[in-house]
Amino acid sequence: MNVAQLSTPALIIDSDALDHNLRIMAAARPGPLLRPHVKAHKCSSLAAAQAAVGHRSFTCATVREMIGMADAGLGDDLLLANEVIDSTRLAGLAAAQDRAMITVALDSDETVDAAAQAGIHHALIDVNIGLPRCGCRPDDAARLADRARGRGIDVRGVMGYEGHLMVMDDSDEQRSRVDDAVERLVGAHEHVGGDVISAGGTGTYHLHHRVTEVQAGSYALMDSYYAQLGHPFIQACFVVGTVVSVSANYAVADVGLKAMGMDHGNPTIAPCVDDAASSVWFLSDEHVTFAPATPVRVGDQIRVIPAHIDPTMAMHDVAWLVHDGEVIDRWPIDLRGW
Amino acid sequence: MNVAQLSTPALIIDSDALDHNLRIMAAARPGPLLRPHVKAHKCSSLAAAQAAVGHRSFTCATVREMIGMADAGLGDDLLLANEVIDSTRLAGLAAAQDRAMITVALDSDETVDAAAQAGIHHALIDVNIGLPRCGCRPDDAARLADRARGRGIDVRGVMGYEGHLMVMDDSDEQRSRVDDAVERLVGAHEHVGGDVISAGGTGTYHLHHRVTEVQAGSYALMDSYYAQLGHPFIQACFVVGTVVSVSANYAVADVGLKAMGMDHGNPTIAPCVDDAASSVWFLSDEHVTFAPATPVRVGDQIRVIPAHIDPTMAMHDVAWLVHDGEVIDRWPIDLRGW
Numbered sequence: 001m002n003v004a005q006l007s008t009p010a011l012i013i014d015s016d017a018l019d020h021n022l023r024i025m026a027a028a029r030p031g032p033l034l035r036p037h038v039k040a041h042k043c044s045s046l047a048a049a050q051a052a053v054g055h056r057s058f059t060c061a062t063v064r065e066m067i068g069m070a071d072a073g074l075g076d077d078l079l080l081a082n083e084v085i086d087s088t089r090l091a092g093l094a095a096a097q098d099r100a101m102i103t104v105a106l107d108s109d110e111t112v113d114a115a116a117q118a119g120i121h122h123a124l125i126d127v128n129i130g131l132p133r134c135g136c137r138p139d140d141a142a143r144l145a146d147r148a149r150g151r152g153i154d155v156r157g158v159m160g161y162e163g164h165l166m167v168m169d170d171s172d173e174q175r176s177r178v179d180d181a182v183e184r185l186v187g188a189h190e191h192v193g194g195d196v197i198s199a200g201g202t203g204t205y206h207l208h209h210r211v212t213e214v215q216a217g218s219y220a221l222m223d224s225y226y227a228q229l230g231h232p233f234i235q236a237c238f239v240v241g242t243v244v245s246v247s248a249n250y251a252v253a254d255v256g257l258k259a260m261g262m263d264h265g266n267p268t269i270a271p272c273v274d275d276a277a278s279s280v281w282f283l284s285d286e287h288v289t290f291a292p293a294t295p296v297r298v299g300d301q302i303r304v305i306p307a308h309i310d311p312t313m314a315m316h317d318v319a320w321l322v323h324d325g326e327v328i329d330r331w332p333i334d335l336r337g338w
Numbered sequence: 339m340n341v342a343q344l345s346t347p348a349l350i351i352d353s354d355a356l357d358h359n360l361r362i363m364a365a366a367r368p369g370p371l372l373r374p375h376v377k378a379h380k381c382s383s384l385a386a387a388q389a390a391v392g393h394r395s396f397t398c399a400t401v402r403e404m405i406g407m408a409d410a411g412l413g414d415d416l417l418l419a420n421e422v423i424d425s426t427r428l429a430g431l432a433a434a435q436d437r438a439m440i441t442v443a444l445d446s447d448e449t450v451d452a453a454a455q456a457g458i459h460h461a462l463i464d465v466n467i468g469l470p471r472c473g474c475r476p477d478d479a480a481r482l483a484d485r486a487r488g489r490g491i492d493v494r495g496v497m498g499y500e501g502h503l504m505v506m507d508d509s510d511e512q513r514s515r516v517d518d519a520v521e522r523l524v525g526a527h528e529h530v531g532g533d534v535i536s537a538g539g540t541g542t543y544h545l546h547h548r549v550t551e552v553q554a555g556s557y558a559l560m561d562s563y564y565a566q567l568g569h570p571f572i573q574a575c576f577v578v579g580t581v582v583s584v585s586a587n588y589a590v591a592d593v594g595l596k597a598m599g600m601d602h603g604n605p606t607i608a609p610c611v612d613d614a615a616s617s618v619w620f621l622s623d624e625h626v627t628f629a630p631a632t633p634v635r636v637g638d639q640i641r642v643i644p645a646h647i648d649p650t651m652a653m654h655d656v657a658w659l660v661h662d663g664e665v666i667d668r669w670p671i672d673l674r675g676w
Contacts, residue, residue, distance in 0.1 A: 007424050009676060039623055061624045082624060083582040084592075085637055086345050107583055110636035132619065132627050133590055134583040163622070244421040245445055245472040252421075252472055258652045259676075263600035263621065281470065283601065284501070285377055285648050286399045286420060289470050298448035299423055310623050314596045315652070317675060337655055338347060338597075 001327045003320075004301060008242040009259040011316040012303075013331070015323045017236035018049065018220060024232050025219050026053040029205060033213055035059045035079060035198060038335060040217025040310050043319060044072035045331035050220065059198075059215040060335075063089040067096050068335040075100025079124065079198065081159060081215060083111045083134050089338075090118035097121060105159060106148055107136040116151035123153050124196060127188045129160035129181040138184045142191035157196030160185040161215070166203030167228060178207045186210055202226055202233070223309040225264045237319070238270060238303040239312065241288065243296045251296050255304045256286035261311030270303040278302075339665045341658075342639060346580040347597040349654040350641075351669070353661045355574035356387065356558060362570050363557050364391040367543060371551055373397045373417060373536060376673060378555025378648050381657060382410035383669035388558065397536075397553040398673075401427040405434050406673040413438025417462065417536065419497060419553060421449045421472050427676075428456035435459060443497060444486055445474040454489035461491050462534060465526045467498035467519040476522045480529035495534030498523040499553070504541030505566060516545045524548055540564055540571070561647040563602045575657070576608060576641040577650065579626065581634045589634050593642045594624035599649030608641040616640075 003012060025034060031054045038047055039061035047058060047069060057077035060066045066080050078100050084090055093102055097120075105126035106112050115123060125145050128135030136144055145155045162181040168174040182199060189197050200207075200214035203226065208214050218226050221237035241255035260267050260283065269278040269290055276293030283289075288304065296302070306312035313319070314336050321329035341350060363372060369392045376385055377399035385396060385407060395415035398404045404418050416438050422428055431440055435458075443464035444450050453461060463483050466473030474482055483493045500519040506512040520537060527535050538545075538552035541564065546552050556564050559575035579593035598605050598621065607616040607628055614631030621627075626642065634640070644650040651657070652674050659667035 007426050007676070083590075085582060086580065088345050108636055111582070128585070132585070132588055133622060133625055242424065244423060244449070247466070247470070250470055254422075257599070257601045258649050261595070261600070262649075263595045284471060287471055298446055311596050311600075338345070 003240060003322055003325050003327060006240060006320060006327070008240050008301070009255045010240045011313070011319045012238050012240055012322045013221065013319050014236050014238070015321050015328065017234050021220050021222065021233045021236055022049060022053045025205070025216065026055070029214055030054055032057055035213045035215050036220070037061070037201070037215050037217030038065045038069060040313070041221060042313050042333050042335040043331050044068055044074060044334050045329070046220065047072070047074050057213070059217070062338050063093050064337050065335045066093055066102065070096040070100035077101050078103065079159070080104045081126070081161070083107055083126065085110055085114040087114065087118060090114060090120065094119045103156060105134070106144060107134050108144070109147065112144060112148045112151065112153070116148070116153055121154055123148055123155055124157055124159045124198060125155060125188065125192050127158050127160045127185055129162055129184045129199070130165070131161055131163040133161070133163070135160060138188040141188035145192040155192060155194055157194030157198070157212070158185055158189045158192050159196070159198040161199060161201065162204060163201065166201050167225065174204070175207050178204050182208065182210050202231070203229060206231070218309055221309050223264070223306045223312070224268050225307055235305055237309060238305060241302050241304055243298055243300045243302065246296060246298055249291060250281060250289055251292050252287050252289050253302050254286060255288045257283040258285050259315055260304065260306055261308040261315070263311065264307035267307050268305045270305055341578060341660055341663050341665060344578060344658060344665065346578050346639070347593045348578045349651070349657045350576050350578055350660045351559065351657050352574050352576070353659050353666065355572050359558050359560065359571045359574055360388060360391045363543070363554065364393070367552055368392055370395055373551045373553050374558070375399070375539070375553050375555030376403045376407060378651070379559060380651050380671050380673040381669050382406055382412060382672050383667070384558065385410070385412050395551070397555070400676050401431050402675050403673045404431055404440065408434040408438035415439050416441065417497070418442045419464070419499070421445055421464065423448055423452040425452065425456060428452055428458065432457045441494060443472070444482060445472050446482070447485065450482060450486045450489065450491070454486070454491055459492055461486055461493055462495055462497045462536060463493060463526070463530050465496050465498045465523055467500055467522045467537070468503070469499055469501040471499070471501065473498060476526040479526035483530040493530060493532055495532030495536070495550070496523055496527045496530050497534070497536040499537060499539065500542060501539065504539050505563065512542070513545050516542050520546065520548050540569070541567060556647055559647050561602070561644045561650070562606050563645050573643055575647060576643060579640050579642055581636055581638045581640065584634060584636055587629060588619060588627055589630050590625050590627050591640050592624060593626045595621040596623050597653055598642065598644055599646040599653070601649065602645035605645050606643045608643055
């Protein structure tokens with residue numbers, strides 16, 4: 001089937017661009033030096049492609065992602081880089097330990113006790129290294145590790161996430177601040193012990209030399225937000241839309257804000273002729289209104305580039321893998337929900 | 339089951355608040371004077387509640403919503419208030435005519451021809467009344483109606499949507515501009531004919547006296563954007579979250595931007611004690627970081643009010659209907675996707 005035959009809006013992945021991104025990252029951080037973050041795509045087929053280039057350990061943000069990865073046979077080493085205290089969800093996760101190695105993040109007495117109660121075997125201590133989100137104080141990490149070990153949990157090491165440093169204009173300042181953040185994490189690790197020091201993301205993967213692994217997700221498919229970085233990753237994911245209405249100075253296509261994560265602002269429209277860029281006016285539930293760079297007609301297809309890939313993936317049931325304009329596979333976005 | 343037992347994030351609907359909203363609107367625009375918009379909830383169980391208070395005609399934004407409503411036995415009079423030219427989708431819609439009355443919106447030669455080709459029986463001419471989106475020029479409406487009738491389509495009248503006038507500070511200016519927009523629609527209707535003049539939304543439902551029906555959706559569940567209007571509708575939908583991490587001056591709960599439409603900005607956290615309001619700092623994929631108005635502990639539940647209800651509903655599989663803190667029903671969000 002040709003892309004032109006897809007009903008729209010349709011999420012497509014360019015297989016050449018995806019392969020390019022996976023190769024570049026696997027060269028920079030081969031095998032276990034990268035723990036790809038599943039939340040950026042929520043697709044076990046894509047995770048299998050990451051495994052095929054050598055990464056067998058994965059990061060997840062939800063219990064659903066963890067269990068889905070285990071069910072997909074990708075459970076060699078799954079990290080839930082998030083705090084969960086819900087006993088129902090933790091029970092499901094513990095049950096997946098029969099077919100996967102499950103590690104959770106812990107940052108408080110309550111999360112330690114909930115994991116122990118559920119029978120979770122492995123954990124990392126989640127350390128706050130500057131982003132105001134989860135993570136314990138660095139000077140509390142050793143105490144939490146002791147508490148977890150006292151309750152029978154194998155503490156494998158520490159994790160942190162310097163999410164506030166992913167996109168910065170000044171690369172020297174970024175490097176310096178990432179070093180400071182890692183210093184906090186390494187300092188905590190000295191008292192926690194274990195083999196794992198996990199941190200980072202697509203915006204900082206090239207700046208880490210003291211951690212044992214980097215958690216990066218967006219690099220595989222990319223979005224217009226991370227494109228500002230000038231890293232060697234290229235856009236591999238688009239939402240294809242159809243022009244449904246044309247007026248004198250604007251046109252409307254069927255890619256709305258229910259098909260496109262909007263927290264990083266409006267998406268952009270991929271240039272199709274002469275590299276001219278169309279300007280996006282606004283999105284409604286099921287429409288994008290835009291000023292086309294070159295004239296369009298009702299029925300024409302456009303390709304829309306998300307400003308934030310993660311929530312965009314979560315809005316679709318399926319991604320179509322495309323090579324040279326032909327659909328070569330159907331990848332369910334099977335890890336949606338919680 | 340008590341709300342406290344729900345795994346989170348969980349979408350809940352307060353049944354008393356929903357009933358209040360449905361009653362208020364049914365009193366203002368009884369029966370066929372309102373054509374509730376399904377896109378605001380994507381839930382056929384909620385549409386059934388709207389039918390139970392007297393509205394038997396519905397508005398949809400996608401073919402999936404149309405077919406789902408037909409399958410749910412709510413197909414007395416379904417309007418697709420959107421342009422579709424995809425022949426696969428239109429064929430599915432035409433097939434639903436065996437169990438539902440299907441009307442589509444047409445605004446161009448291409449949409450007329452696609453509907454005729456698919457064997458769609460009924461249509462409205464979609465007229466642009468000021469919002470830069472779909473809709474033909476008012477002076478082109480009669481020509482399109484003739485073209486549609488010439489191809490065997492029953493043209494029932496006209497529709498327009500003054501979406502740019504839904505939320506305005508100056509109520510006199512809003513009234514005046516809505517009157518102007520409706521004047522364009524009524525003018526087009528004089529040349530198109532038919533029984534239907536359809537327009538409006540939750541922001542303008544009280545300003546329409548010349549149309550035969552108003553298309554409103556958000557009034558049923560509401561959001562913080564429409565709450566600014568001061569209309570008599572109250573918040574009926576929340577995403578329940580659990581506090582998973584607490585720091586010195588902020589806390590983190592498990593309601594992130596994959597559980598919450600973000601195009602209208604950050605959500606708000608419903609006050610739970612002394613009407614004090616917590617301030618939201620930011621959302622990540624699976625987290626909201628906020629400064630609690632009163633101290634919270636890991637495990638506490640919070641209720642988050644969406645800034646935009648429509649995309650929020652589309653992110654969840656199910657809504658839990660709640661009365662006095664008890665879950666009394668499970669409503670699938672069955673009309674998601676396209």
